[in-house]
Amino acid sequence: MVVLLLGLSGFFGYKLYKAIEEPVKFEAVKEKRYRKVIEKLIHLREAQMAHKTITGDYSGDIDKLAKFVDTAKFALTMQRDSTIPDREKNKKFRLDEETGGYYKEITLTDTLGFKSVKDSLFKEVEIRNLLKYDIKDAPGQIELETDYVFDKENRIPVFRARADKKDILFDQPERLLERELEVIAIEAVPGRYIRVGSLDEISTSGNWPRQYAPGASE
Incomplete structure (x- = not known):
């Protein structure tokens, strides 16, 4: 009888230990893996936004997106204010632009040069690997899709x-x-799902809480 009671006590003690230990281990594994995945999703968002800035659209093909990052360049620009004669007003009031008249302010954009997208934003990131999980034996991969939504008569690209x-x-x-x-x-x-972007609305946000943001304490 005593042996039986000791056995039952050990059994229930083990079950209690497992009930406490498993959730703790689960949370630790989850946090570590989620951070890895979210880092990839953030890089995908940055690549998509660079693609849209230069081409006007998103890409649902990871190989094309990688090729874009490897080869594309963006312009380095500087804006400056200037003034020019306001020809409409001067003509209306018959003013001589050489001796006076109305002037209007404009903003000029000067192109200073071009810089590689890869070197600027993704020097240490291999875009082609962003859909793969850095988790041993994990099945599947991150899904990347693009589409369009309509805002009144405007067709606007979206990605997820x-x-x-x-x-x-x-x-x-x-x-x-x-x-x-x-x-x-x-x-x-x-x-x-852990997600960034949306196919139903104009959004590039992720659905993770602040604790997973880059720089947040682990």
Whole structure:
């Protein structure tokens, strides 16, 4: 009887230990992996925004996006204020521009040169690898898509990159993973995906909380 009680005590003690230990380990693994994935999503957003700034559109092809980053250049410009004769007013009031008349202020943009997108923003980033998880044996990859939304009569490009939590936490306890997929807490990543951008609205925001932002304490 004593042996049985000791056995039951040990069994329930072990179950209690596992019930406390598993969530702690799960949270540690989740935090580490989420940070890696979010870093990639941020780089994808930066690459897409550079692509749109120069070409006017986003790219849903990671190889084309990588080629753009490797080869594209952006102009280095400087703006300065200047004044020129206001010809409409001078003509209206029959004023001589050489001896006086009205002037108007304008802003001139001077091109100083060109700089490589790769060297400026992505010197240590390999764009082609951004869809791959840096997690051993993780299935799948980050999804990258582009589309257009309409604002009145204007067709506006949008993009979305998202990572499935089931891929990121594929080797974690199923009950804890299922709970994570349904989480809606303020300091958590809501839903099934870690996402940046949107295909339904004009947005380049991510759905992660501030604690995952670059520079936040781990």
